[in-house]
Amino acid sequence: MTRAWLLPMVFFVCGCAVATGSFRSGHIAEGATIAAAFTLLAYLNSPLIFxxxxxxxxxxxxxxxxxxxxxxxxxxxxxxxxxxxxxxxxxxxxxxxxxxxxxxxxxxxxxxxxxxxxxxxxxxxxxxxxxxxxxxxxxxxxxxxxxxxxxxx
The missing domain is CATH 3.40.30.10 (Glutaredoxin)
Incomplete structure (x- = not known):
């Protein structure tokens, strides 16, 4: 993994972990919102938008x-x-x-x-x-x- 992808991957993995906790506790909408927000943060901090x-x-x-x-x-x-x-x-x-x-x-x-x-x-x-x-x-x-x-x- 290159240095350029480290921060986006951290955002994505953390978002998945937090969203999984919400899903397991039955808060589906909250988990989906968290997953979407962290995925957006990962995308915005990735080389893809440049x-x-x-x-x-x-x-x-x-x-x-x-x-x-x-x-x-x-x-x-x-x-x-x-x-x-x-x-x-x-x-x-x-x-x-x-x-x-x-x-x-x-x-x-x-x-x-x-x-x-x-x-x-x-x-x-x-x-x-x-x-x-x-x-x-x-x-x-x-x-x-x-x-x-x-x-x-």
Whole structure:
């Protein structure tokens, strides 16, 4: 099991244990609610809701070509989750690097944050920004989105 899945699995197993206790005591609706809540927590803290992660080198290469920001993140990070949800469908336009899966990505983040693995760290045009406002990140997508539309039509 990789580190990225540890927290979601803990949520899921704990939810199953608590829900089982409720089921055994005859509280079916309570058990179902608990199971659903813990399953949702597991899902929200899993890598599943984030766009597919790339390696740091590949993300930086793609960013150099298309000008889109690179987001360094890790599962279980509330600030990364906030950024992902606030960006909505536009999050897929960014290049995402899971620092728990990519040692080079973790090194980039440590270099940008005085040795700390503080995420999300968003790199725009080679400049790192630690935990930026999601609206600011969305604004960074505007130039590349316009460039893509102009190139296509």
């Amino acid at each position: 766009p597919r992660s790339l390696g740091a080198r590949e993300a930086q290469r793609r960013s150099a070509l298309d000008g889109r920001p690179v987001v360094f993140w890790r599962p279980g990070c509330a600030y990364c989750l906030r950024l992902r949800f606030r960006l909505g469908h536009r999050a897929r336009q960014l290049h995402w690097v899971d620092i728990w899966r990519d040692p080079e990505g973790a090194a980039v983040v440590r270099a940008a944050n005085d040795g700390n693995e503080t995420v999300p760290t968003v790199v725009v045009a080679g400049t790192p920004h630690t935990n930026p406002d999601p609206a600011w990140v969305r604004d960074q997508l505007a130039p590349s989105a316009r460039r893509d539309r102009n190139a296509g039509g």
